[in-house]
Amino acid sequence: MDTPKGSDAGFIVKYRQEYYDLSEFMHKHPGGINTLNGLNQADMTARFMKAPPHSDAAMYLMKEYKVKSEDPRIPMTKPRHQARRIDNGQDSQERSNESEDKNNNQLDESMEHLVDWSKAMLPQIANITKCYDEWVHKPVDRPLRLFGPWYLEMLTKTPWWLVPIFWIPVIIRFAWEDIHTSWNDKSQLACVTGYFLFGVLLWTFLEYTLHRWVFHIKLKCNSGPWICTFHFMIHGLHHKVPFDPMRLVFPPLPGAILATLIYYPLSYFLIQPRVVLSGALAGYLCYDMMHYYLHYGNPSFRHIVHMKRYHYQHHFTHQDLGYGISSPLWDVVFKTRIHLRKLKYQLRWS
Incomplete structure (x- = not known):
């Protein structure tokens, strides 16, 4: 180089x-x-x-x-x-x-005059609703301020290491009691392990459904300012500034609120819901760490290289495909898989 x-x-x-x-x-x-x-x-x-x-x-x-x-x-x-x-x-x-x-690869005319990048971005989204969907899928590499007040802006930025520090104790806490009581009973321990793995699988399904039908909700030129603002806050900003290292993982506080909202309704139907929740949170933790690594890591294992290319294809080419990040399983099931061409050489990022 x-x-x-x-x-x-x-x-x-x-x-x-x-x-x-x-x-x-x-x-x-x-x-x-x-x-x-x-x-x-x-x-x-x-x-x-x-x-x-x-x-x-x-x-x-x-x-x-x-x-x-x-x-x-x-x-x-x-x-x-x-x-x-x-x-x-x-x-x-x-x-x-x-x-x-x-190939229609001319440099596009810039749309960045529609907003003022020196000011908080979230209040400005309501002014560009007619062309928001087009604008948000035209990526840039520059600093983004979401909120005006510093205390709100601070809550939107999360270093990657904060996620495992917050969630690993929670995962252990929810699974510990059931694991401890079944430790000397192999059949019961196997059941607990099975429920934990079911939780991991459940997360991969939630990851796919949230990413496809919530984060990528279909927007039109007549979509209201509230729906566009909501979309930008939860996911649109990531497609607009995909290289922002402080906005690649989900902040723990809203993550905990979302986990609570999902857990309580499901707890009435699940057996050993705490173990299932522990597995789902473990799956989520792997997803968030994987997502950060796919953007900033230099993978050498073939599967991780494939997933990095797969995720970049979702960002820059096929925004309506490739919703799986930690696994392409549900992309295969729901036929939204991105088929990558074979490479003659190994890609490197460092």
Whole structure:
């Protein structure tokens, strides 16, 4: 991987006639950091067009890294990676432009003028309801303030390590009594284990249903301001700013409220509901940690690499598919699975 010559040199690439600094994006790139090898201070247009077509969301995100033409980091000489001539004499740059037009991968016109990013975002959602669904699925990479008051804003930001610190004692507390009383009875212990695993399975179903039918509720241009604001608060903001590290896991307080609302009705129908709840919370904890790792981790195991690619496809290409995060099980059952193409090489993110 090319390294900048100076600490502030950035990772400058040329695409068509514009320059972009990808230094803050390299480790977030859904296609892996190794696919950017050799592109520092180079023209990436030809390689870009040889790659699988990029989605409209990806092209929109690209504008976040554009640098001004007078930026001193832009090379004054021609890039060292010159486009080769093709057999018919047509420059590969021109062929790339034609391919781009054909694939409809032009850089979208920005919609960010509709909101003021220097102010709290949540109160502004009511003003863009007619185009909210389109706007929220055009990702950006910039700081987002949800609320004006600092004490409310603080509650919306959660470091990943706070989630296991909060939930592991709760999981142990709910399961401990039943495990302790059945420890010397193998058959009873097997039942407790079975109920715990059922809770884990139950969580995967809740994860899918919440993600598909609540977080991705179908919005229309005439959807009211309250429904759009609610959607943005619970999930839309994650699609708008997918790389915000403080908003990748669910805050414990609203998580506890949601768990309580789900648990009490089900407790009337479940056998050993506390053990089932413990299993469901364990499944949730794995889900939240998995979600954070899929965005910021550098997996080497094939399955985790697959899930990272799978989740990025949900973000940038198929927002109406791929609702499973910890497992694609229910995507298979409900036929919302994303089929990924096979790769000839292993992707890396560091």
